[in-house]
Amino acid sequence: MSAEIISGKTLAATFREQLAEEVAAFKAATDVVPHLTAVLVGDDPASAVYVRNKHRACEKAGIQSTLKRLPAETTQAELLALVQELNADPGVHGILVQLPLPKHINETDILDVVNPLKDVDAFHPENVGLIVQGRPRYLPCTPYGIQQMILSTQMETAGKHAVILGRSEIVGKPMAMLLIQRGAGADATVTICHSRTQNLKEIVRSADIIIAAIGQPEFVTADMVKPGAIVIDVGINRVGDKLVGDVEFEGVKEVASAITPVPGGVGPMTIAMLLKNTLTAARILSGNAAN
């Protein structure tokens, strides 16, 4: 039997509609317009696509969106100065520094100075710490989106084995934290696999939930998937002129019970959660947490 295809595109559209209503109500009640500023350094074409998608989604939801484009030669000091300027600007609620940054800039040094209240990516150590302690301020957009996709399947996750492929700060590590939390769409037993993991195939084969976030085109094949597993594909790999995930979709969909496509899966949900975090930021910063 073929798996349910979890359409991130459709789910994200539903979230964005709901959010647009919440934004409108918030604006009416407070006269505050939620405002996201994205910072893009250099001219990486993939980053430009994401930033454009984010911008369009913001506009549609009634969120103000500003893009600060800086040349690839921007120095670390110049970028730090811009972040500090955005921190100090009361009209800016969310700051997103698009990754990756050019090699001559130390990413950690930049992310550490973003005002944690404006850190809609949840990359600041204070926000990471809050997540680890189970009292999140913001959830990182990709794991947050994945959590919503898993919830949408209404499948039981409590006590199930979730295997995450990839130990990145952006996806793998925070995803593990969300999946081991208490509550709906969580309570899982989590294993994180990475490039040094032994018996990786056997571990993946024991998974009830697979989160593939290693950046290797079509790495997860049908023989690695337990029948009935939920498969979430975070990969976005350009192979020739094709966009493929970290999962061999055609084969795996015949074994899994639910699977996310690429494109139209995790990507659109990541953006929807970014908008949600921006509204939350506007609420927190304007002292209108109740609206």
Ligand SMILES: Nc1nc(=O)c2c([nH]1)NC[C@@H]1CN(c3ccc(C(=O)N[C@@H](CCC(=O)O)C(=O)O)cc3)C=[N+]21
């Ligand atoms: N500070 C920061 N925060 C991020 O959240 C962040 C980042 N940097 N750097 C890069 C990654 C990647 N990312 C994506 C967002 C949307 C799509 C997306 O919309 N994808 C569409 C279309 C993809 C395409 O056509 O290229 C889809 O999958 O259907 C993809 C990838 C956010 N990231």
